[in-house]
Amino acid sequence: MRKVYSKIEDISGNVITVEADDVRYGELALVQSAHGASLAEVIQLSYNKVSLQVFSGGRGVSTGDEVRFLGHPMQVSFSENLLGRIFDGGGRPRDNGPALEENLIEIGGPSVNPAKRIIPRNMVRTGIPMIDLFNSLVESQKLPIFSVSGEPYNELLARIAMQAEVDMIILGGIGLKYDDYLFFRDTLESGGALSRTIFFVHTASDPIVESLLVPDISLAVAERFALKGKKVLVLLTDMTNFADSMKEIAITQEQVPSNRGYPGDLYSQLASRYEKAVDFEGAGSITILGVTTMPGDDVTHPVPDNTGYITEGQYYLRNGRIEPFGSLSRLKQMVNDKTRKDHRAVMDGMIRLYAEYKESLEKKSMGFRMSDWDTKLLKYGYLFEREMMDLSVNIPLEGALDSGWQILADCFTPDETGLRTELCKEFWPKKSDGEKATA
Amino acid sequence: MTHATGKVVGVNGNLVAVEVEGQVALNEVGYVVLGDQRLKSEIIRIRGKRTEMQVFEMTRGIGIGDPVEFTGELLAVELGPGLLGKVYDGLQNPLPELAEQAGFFLERGVYLDALERGRKWKFTPRASVGATVTRGDTLGTVPEGIFEHRIMVPFNLQGSFTVEEVAGEGEYAVTDTVAKIKDERGTVHTLSMVFEWPVKRAIDAYVERLKPADPMVTKVRIIDTFIPVSLGGTYCIPGPFGAGKTVLQQITSRNAEVDIVIVAACGERAGEVVETLKEFPELIDPKTGRTLMERTVIICNTSSMPVASREASVYTAVTIAEYYRQMGLNVLLLADSTSRWAQAMREMSGRLEEIPGEEAFPAYLESVIAGFYERAGKVRLKDGTIGSVTIGGTVSPAGGNFEEPVTQATLKVVGAFHGLSRERSDARKYPSIHPLESWSKYPTIVDPRRAGYARELLFRGNEVGQMMKVVGEEGTSTDDFVDYMKSEFLDAVYLQQNAFDPVDAAVSTERQVHIFDLLFDLLASSLKITSKDEVRSYFNALRQRFLDYNSAAWDSDEFRKLEQEIRGMIDEKRGDYEQAAKDLMAEITA
Structure with a gap:
């Protein structure tokens, strides 16, 4: 029987301090207050002073409340029984189902030995041309969707979840609006995907400390399934809320802030989560798709900025479309040479021309006379946005490539595209009499 | 000599506070003992008996009172054959x-050991018995891949030494003795092929x-x-x-x-x-x-x-x-x-x-x-x-x-x-x-003056580009427009490089000098074209050929064929050198 301590010395924000012996760093404790019991984690030791972060928050905790140390760090139950279930950030059921206690595993484990990683090689097809053609998603990739509040990022996430070829999905909701949680649940349910999904959802009204646990719990469970050979897709929305929770706690702990109040280890903290994305040789894989909302649509804000340095690319979602500029899948080169031989050339060529279209558009808006070249570009830009960028377009990669050639042929001569002559010879549509691509 | 020991008195992230018995140095390595695990750490601050150490591992599970063992050594790496x-x-x-x-x-x-202990290396002695050596001098060599790996007098041995013994030619493991050297006071140092050097000090031998x-x-x-x-x-x-x-x-x-x-x-x-x-x-x-x-x-x-x-x-x-x-x-x-x-x-x-x-x-x-x-x-x-x-x-x-x-x-x-x-x-x-x-601040592989000329052109092209954004294409003179297109062309076919094209990914010095000469002729010359649309289509066509040319293997038939085509296209429209280029060429040949 472990000792119970009943003298809390300091309470500051969500952090309480007690005097106790034989406590280990990272250990869990149970704080019993008038409002119920809450777990707490040891975050600092100094002689016999133990600082704990209380998961349900410091409000209502009294100096006389009991603290009982549990002798182990944060754990979560792992078994097939998790599938189809919905839990909160602390791992408690949110769906009125039974609590799971068997086969407990630790969360936040060590990172994978780089020497044991393998080169990603499988494309995850989504049927969205801006992803499949221009920035292919690859198994074991970690990729955030950069967006701003109000954009349909959760809808995009749900659509990718439904269409992507994976064995199971783990949805980690961090500070999720209750409506959005219901949206995910209903969409996956009506799509028949609920039985291969596990939810760990922290909603906006839940205690802030619990939001910090969501990525770790989701990824610890994902890791176990991956080791058992499953291809797991982990969706984390919204990682900006995760970073903001860290900021809030760091400030209450009086840590020296580095940039706009965020703690100096923001990069390392985010990296240790995203780096859980992996392809295990001889077993399964973890692919992470996150959402990072950019406060004020500012990509230089510390959260998107640090995220961008960690993840293998990003999708910009703006005005309901995945932007071709800035969006990048760093791993696409691993897979897009095995699809069709014109894939890379079409990808680069079309984006280059779209960039030129943007310049012409700018000139036009400033009232300059449009040259013949500008006129061609304007037509191209219009077609590109309609046939490729629109999120409602749902075609396989090969169809998207053909449609790309058609758009080029409708607007330009082969010389003007900057594409290599031999490719043009092979793929240039035979008839290009100005008719619309797929109108 | 026994080394200091200590006990953990605080944990904050990967920073552990330790109360020490004995002498310790800044940047000394110690191990926090946690059951059967020993976690490597380095002292980063000393305040009286209390030192602070950064732990090179996750600190979860460390508790107050856990023992700490110090090594008396700074953070160092093993140097010897087998690193490659x-x-x-x-x-x-x-x-x-x-x-x-x-x-x-x-x-x-x-x-684990950084260098394999079991692997044998073919040692050839270089130093002779009785010779005077100082740190960094070669005692013998072993082949490591294509390199001759020098087995040297460790860089941390100060002063001069007399070689007492050198191992004969043969196969040795890194830890086998390959030489004995005596310092000025008569102490003999036994040397193997491996030694340690503290990472935060520069090697200055x-x-x-x-x-x-x-x-x-x-x-x-x-x-x-x-x-x-x-x-x-x-x-x-x-x-x-x-x-x-x-x-x-x-x-x-x-x-x-x-x-x-x-x-x-x-x-x-x-x-x-x-x-x-x-x-x-x-x-x-x-x-x-x-x-x-x-x-x-x-x-x-x-x-x-x-x-x-x-x-x-x-x-x-x-x-x-x-x-x-x-x-x-x-x-x-x-x-x-x-x-x-x-x-x-x-x-x-x-x-x-x-x-x-x-x-x-x-x-x-x-x-x-x-x-x-x-x-x-x-x-x-x-x-x-x-x-x-x-x-x-x-x-x-x-x-x-x-x-x-x-x-x-x-x-x-x-x-x-x-x-x-x-x-x-x-x-x-x-x-x-x-x-x-x-x-x-370093020298280029091509002729620096001509590289300077080309860079000037990039600046000019950029200026014209900026200007065109304000006054539009119609407000730009054809000469300026030609400069702009030249700089865009240089950018497209020379500055940009396709890392995924087997040929274009790596361009040898020889090829760079060759292509740059070819390009320079075009960049430095006036063009016999008057309309902007013609200028644009000329450069578009030229760019197309040039990109094909860039992915043709060096000196292959295709390479020569494309080069001839490009030369033809350039010579067809090329006028005299611009005045600045004329002066430059006169300077170079002078």
Whole structure:
């Protein structure tokens, strides 16, 4: 029987301090207050002073409340029984189902030995041309969707979840609006995907400390399934809320802030989560798709900025479309040479021309006379946005490539595209009499 | 001598406070004993009996009162034959061997020998008995891949020594005795092929430092021609995320014309290291016929690995680079990314509650960065041979803003600046090095005056481009428009390079000089075209041919055929040299 301590010395924000012996760093404790019991984690030791972060928050905790140390760090139950279930950030059921206690595993484990990683090689097809053609998603990739509040990022996430070829999905909701949680649940349910999904959802009204646990719990469970050979897709929305929770706690702990109040280890903290994305040789894989909302649509804000340095690319979602500029899948080169031989050339060529279209558009808006070249570009830009960028377009990669050639042929001569002559010879549509691509 | 011991009295993240019995030194290594695990740590502050240590592992589970054992030694790396081809973490723990022992995950507290103890090396003695030697002198050699690995008098032995004994020719393991030397006081030192050197001290067993003057060819046109790097020089690559820093580093690690490449993956993505890790053993270096791995050492402390060993990793890398330099070799160290290393310092500084400098980086940031880059250099060794360490570091500035402390501190101490631009990478113009903002203090591989002329043209083209945004194409004179198109053309066919095209990915010095001459004729001449539309279609067509030409193998039939076509197209429209070019050519031939 472990000792119970009943003298809390300091309470500051969500952090309480007690005097106790034989406590280990990272250990869990149970704080019993008038409002119920809450777990707490040891975050600092100094002689016999133990600082704990209380998961349900410091409000209502009294100096006389009991603290009982549990002798182990944060754990979560792992078994097939998790599938189809919905839990909160602390791992408690949110769906009125039974609590799971068997086969407990630790969360936040060590990172994978780089020497044991393998080169990603499988494309995850989504049927969205801006992803499949221009920035292919690859198994074991970690990729955030950069967006701003109000954009349909959760809808995009749900659509990718439904269409992507994976064995199971783990949805980690961090500070999720209750409506959005219901949206995910209903969409996956009506799509028949609920039985291969596990939810760990922290909603906006839940205690802030619990939001910090969501990525770790989701990824610890994902890791176990991956080791058992499953291809797991982990969706984390919204990682900006995760970073903001860290900021809030760091400030209450009086840590020296580095940039706009965020703690100096923001990069390392985010990296240790995203780096859980992996392809295990001889077993399964973890692919992470996150959402990072950019406060004020500012990509230089510390959260998107640090995220961008960690993840293998990003999708910009703006005005309901995945932007071709800035969006990048760093791993696409691993897979897009095995699809069709014109894939890379079409990808680069079309984006280059779209960039030129943007310049012409700018000139036009400033009232300059449009040259013949500008006129061609304007037509191209219009077609590109309609046939490729629109999120409602749902075609396989090969169809998207053909449609790309058609758009080029409708607007330009082969010389003007900057594409290599031999490719043009092979793929240039035979008839290009100005008719619309797929109108 | 017994070493100090201590007990843990505080834990805060990866910072552990220890109360010490006995004498300890700053940067001394100690182990926190946690059951049957021993966690490596380094002393970073001493205050009376209380010392603070950064733990190179996860600190979960450490409790008050846990014992700490000190070693009396500073953080050091093992130097000896067998480093090449290895993959280490920041503390020189070999990762593949660790994986064999611990499986998929990085088990904490497992430390393995950096150099294989069982492997035998064919030793050939060089020093003779009775000879006088000092540190860094060669006692014998062993073949390591294509190199002759010098077994040297350890750099930490000061003074002069007399050789008492040298092992005969034969097969030895790294720890076998290969020589005995006697110092001036008569003490005999027994030497094996391996010794240790503290990572945070520069190896200085050379006669003098020389000015870096010979180019380090990277086979990237924009670098070699316009913003070159010299052997023994330093350069930095700052750029926002997604601008292609790491790809550029990978290309350089493959193609650079140096003897040895040390890749320090410091706090970046593990996936990127894996590419190097898995591909290098397969890729053949055309120069030597051996795999690239045989000339490479990878130090890999990726972003999710403990932050304290990230701080150590760049020092581990540079120490190994200096060691091979001592053999008269040209070594290139690629550090990706120095910002993560600076952030590691910031994290520790924060935990130590030091007074923060700009953006919470520690006040000593600049001097530490300067100290690191100053370990590059070209040196003359005692036997007259020349060796060099070239350092290329990427910088990941917060928000892509080059005004931040790490970029600024780096720019002060490097010889070349390859600034990557988001604008160029968005437009898929790779490598996205900004041709106008970047600079270099090192000599180019082509004729410098003509390179200067071409660069002037880029500036002029940019000016015209800016102007055209205001006054439109119709308000621009044809001459200006031609300049603009020329600079765009130079950008498209010379500055940009397709890293995924087998031919275009690496362009030899010979080919660069050849193409540049061809281009220069066009760039320096007036054109016999009058309408802008004609100018545009002329350059479009020329660009098309040139891109095909760039991917034709050097000196192949196709190459010659395309070159003839291009020459024809140029000669057809080419007028006289522009006045400035005329003057320049007169100067060159004079």
